[in-house]
Amino acid sequence: MKGKVSYMVEPMKLEFREYDIPKPEAGAVILKIVRTNVCGSELHIWRGHHPTKKTGVLGHEMIGVVESLGEGVTTDYAGQPVRVGDRIVTAYFQTCRKCSACVRGDFYLCERGIEFWNKPPEEAPHFHGSFATHYYIHPNQYFYKVPDNVPDVAAASANCALSQVYFGFDKAVLSYAETVVLQGAGGLGLNAAAVAKEKGARVIVIDGIASRLEMAKKFGADHIIDMNEYDTVEKRAEAVRFLTNGQGADVVMELTGVPAAFSEGIHLLRLGGRYVTIGNISPGQLVEFDPGLLTRKSVTIIPVMRYNPWYLHKSLQFLSDNVEKYPFSDMLDAEYAFEHIQEALDKSASREVTRASIILG
Ligand SMILES: [Zn+2]
Ligand SMILES: [Zn+2]
Structure with missing residues (x-):
């Protein structure tokens, strides 16, 4: 055959x-x-x-x-x-x-x-x-x-976006009632919103496309930040601080693949926050970066490529438990x-x- x-x-x-x-x-x-x-x-x-x-x-x-x-x-x-x-x-x-x-x-x-x-x-x-x-x-x-x-x-x-973001949150030891900022509301960002929400986090999503932000709300986003309205890093960082009692997020996850987003993430975190980077996967793309800010904030950077394979099993359980709750098929x-x-x-x-x-x- x-x-x-x-x-x-x-x-x-x-x-x-x-x-x-x-x-x-x-x-x-x-x-x-x-x-x-x-x-x-x-x-x-x-x-x-x-x-x-x-x-x-x-x-x-x-x-x-x-x-x-x-x-x-x-x-x-x-x-x-x-x-x-x-x-x-x-x-x-x-x-x-x-x-x-x-x-x-x-x-x-x-x-x-x-x-x-x-x-x-x-x-x-x-x-x-x-x-x-x-x-x-x-x-x-x-x-x-x-x-x-x-x-x-x-x-x-399930074997791509969902397993990867799930693994990323576990590597960052995301815990209940923490605040997560997601940079990007594509497939990775939507899956990440649902996982963070089910882990008991408060979820803030940043993107520049209105339809994606609307979708993010359906996937558990508590707050959205529209890049057209908040059109500078400083404005977005201020919006995140406003939503977190002036502190910044506990965890930020980069899901855009845009090199500049990586530099921005440090500005969105609280002191001692954790930064999970997933979207940028192409070597050789350079960007301005503020290492002094990273040190002063004592941010931990957690890059995630693929996932430990048993996360696929966790993802399937996650889907089984939440298939009615989030519109996975609309992605x-x-x-x-x-x-x-x-x-x-x-x-x-x-x-x-x-x-x-x-x-x-
Ligand atoms: Zn894929
Ligand atoms: Zn091996």
Whole structure:
């Protein structure tokens, strides 16, 4: 039996290719993709801006059903029994447990985490990205069964934004009744608002787009700061101080990918505050920065890349508990059949759609 992948032969150009669906090795799983999303990081690759990935199969946010199980796979990574046909989500990276990061216990930094991601599809096991009919879950790549009450649309992005912000708040040890400022109300910011709210925090969201700020309110924001109205760093810092008895926020999370936002975050924090940085992921973009202010405020900076893989399980539990409370399915605004994936990527790149989802089957 053959499966199909959409192969980026060069930036902005896709071709479909067919490969034999492999037999999973011991510990591996073959997923049949049901739904996969276009994430902001894909667009970075699509436009040709990624430092190493210039061709290949994209896609890392997905939900699928088990097509076949490798020898020895009887449960997911939470010990729940799995069978052919079960709905599954997986971390988009593996955890080798043998590299120096894994040996230290920093599973989120596994040095071999995404080694399969840059492989061309002609190389076995062929299905390295989720913009395809099938996806190969490697041994040591954590995967979980999706709770019955969580719809595909909500589960498909759990392995990216939601797990990452959840991990970020835990690394910052966010506690009840603290105040959180979120810089950015895109997919990361909306997920972060819901998680912070459910952890008992007061949530302030900063963005410059009215529709995103409206959405942030639906995802638990107690206060919003519109960058059009508060159009300087000083005005935004003052607005945050006004909302925090003159103190500044306990925790700020950077979710914009805009280098200047990083410098701004320090101004929004209280003395001894914690700064979680997630959005800026492209090295080489420089910005003015005030290190003296950082020292005087004794701010702790907590950069977060990926997440410890069991956070995907926590995210699924979070979705199961809160699926009625927040409009997770409204985060995606366009659906495309797999045959039209080029259009989904083009319209996402030109910002005609915000978050596109590809439906298979
Ligand atoms: Zn993503
Ligand atoms: Zn490792």
